[in-house]
Amino acid sequence: MLRIRAGRVHPVTAPSFEDGAVLVDANGRIAAVGPNNRVPAPAGIQARQFPDAELMPGLVNCHTHLELTHLGGGAKHDEPEFLTWIRRIRELKDATSAEAFYAAAVAGIRDCWARGVTCVAETGSTGAVMRALHDLRGRGIVYHEVFGPDPAQCSASMAELEATVRPLRRLEAPQLRLGVSPHAPYTVSAPLYEAVAEFARLEHLPIAVHVAESKEETTFVRDGDGPFATALRARGIMVQPQHCSPVAYLVQRGVVQRGTVCIHSVQVDDSDVALLRKVGASVAHCPRSNAGHRHGRAPLAEFRTAGIPVGLGTDSVVSVGDLDLWAEAGAAGLSGNDALRALTIEGARALGWETEIGSLDVGKAADLAVFPFAALRRPSPPFAAQLTVVRGQIVHQISAP
Numbered sequence: 001m002l003r004i005r006a007g008r009v010h011p012v013t014a015p016s017f018e019d020g021a022v023l024v025d026a027n028g029r030i031a032a033v034g035p036n037n038r039v040p041a042p043a044g045i046q047a048r049q050f051p052d053a054e055l056m057p058g059l060v061n062c063h064t065h066l067e068l069t070h071l072g073g074g075a076k077h078d079e080p081e082f083l084t085w086i087r088r089i090r091e092l093k094d095a096t097s098a099e100a101f102y103a104a105a106v107a108g109i110r111d112c113w114a115r116g117v118t119c120v121a122e123t124g125s126t127g128a129v130m131r132a133l134h135d136l137r138g139r140g141i142v143y144h145e146v147f148g149p150d151p152a153q154c155s156a157s158m159a160e161l162e163a164t165v166r167p168l169r170r171l172e173a174p175q176l177r178l179g180v181s182p183h184a185p186y187t188v189s190a191p192l193y194e195a196v197a198e199f200a201r202l203e204h205l206p207i208a209v210h211v212a213e214s215k216e217e218t219t220f221v222r223d224g225d226g227p228f229a230t231a232l233r234a235r236g237i238m239v240q241p242q243h244c245s246p247v248a249y250l251v252q253r254g255v256v257q258r259g260t261v262c263i264h265s266v267q268v269d270d271s272d273v274a275l276l277r278k279v280g281a282s283v284a285h286c287p288r289s290n291a292g293h294r295h296g297r298a299p300l301a302e303f304r305t306a307g308i309p310v311g312l313g314t315d316s317v318v319s320v321g322d323l324d325l326w327a328e329a330g331a332a333g334l335s336g337n338d339a340l341r342a343l344t345i346e347g348a349r350a351l352g353w354e355t356e357i358g359s360l361d362v363g364k365a366a367d368l369a370v371f372p373f374a375a376l377r378r379p380s381p382p383f384a385a386q387l388t389v390v391r392g393q394i395v396h397q398i399s400a401p
């Protein structure tokens with residue numbers, strides 16, 4: 001058991017208060033939360049006190065590529081052409097060993113914990129983050145990526161997916177889920193999208209998908225034209241115009257459906273927003289990545305007005321340089337309690353996990369973060385978390401000086 005007392009406590013689903021505490025039971029769940037003098041203090045349990053800090057739910061990062069953590073230093077985004085940048089990442093990935101991906105995943109998870117992030121929604125193609133989260137007992141959903149732009153590759157891609165998913169499913173745990181991610185419209189053929197959607201349905205796997213990120217993607221889907229089409233045709237792959245938006249295209253393929261996390265969703269119009277709402281999809285909003293690649297701004301206000309669950313995501317260190325969610329909130333135009341809600345309960349809701357995490361409520365998992373007082377009011381420069389807890393286990397702490 002663990003008891004944490006802090007100068008200020010933010011339950012998120014209830015008003016914040018001064019000098020509060022949280023009691024965590026032996027199963028890693030919140031047993032009590034409230035003013036310090038009303039939260040039991042059983043003798044002999046682990047106790048931590050932070051009079052000059054605020055206690056809140058752990059933050060939820062709705063889009064990461066932690067298996068690329070090792071590429072953050074030398075390969076930051078400075079390539080103006082998106083397609084060239086994607087090719088460069090592919091080359092760097094091809095040059096990375098399985099051990100290096102695993103080490104990158106561990107480093108990325110620890111970096112998240114140091115920033116008070118207790119849940120990640122990862123998309124990756126190596127399985128390294130699934131294995132690392134399992135070994136470190138971290139929380140997350142790992143959406144395994146599938147590629148295959150040539151319709152002729154469909155059955156080969158599916159065979160590979162099924163073979164990879166089988167051992168990864170054995171790593172699933174109450175705090176660790178597997179999902180699938182057919183990568184993006186210019187890397188996945190229509191038949192492969194449909195096959196992955198059917199596989200996800202049969203296996204009860206959640207879906208995340210990069211969609212409506214760039215103007216080039218819209219041109220590719222709608223008109224079968226632009227740099228993505230040229231590149232595929234150069235490889236002898238047939239490209240057909242779909243005469244609709246990327247969101248509508250993926251709804252038709254059955255990929256964007258109830259609970260699907262739509263990553264980026266920048267190039268969307270009113271009918272796309274209505275469609276996302278109608279099917280019950282979520283959005284992972286990555287404002288710094290979108291700005292860095294000059295893709296534009298996602299219509300956050302429209303999503304929220306429509307009632308679409310929106311969480312914030314950093315995307316990879318290769319796109320944004322660091323995994324600072326408070327900076328994402330700032331870039332999204334959110335501050336104070338609005339930012340806190342977006343980074344906790346709304347992120348949990350976007351991942352379909354709001355009954356388990358995202359707020360300090362009795363019975364929920366004890367996923368917690370303690371930040372210095374100034375963090376919420378003045379989130380930049382980024383503040384390290386003083387303490388991070390996942391399912392009642394301390395995974396990060398800054399020892400007292």
Ligand SMILES: [Zn+2]
Nearest residue numbers: 065210315316
């Ligand atoms: Zn991404």
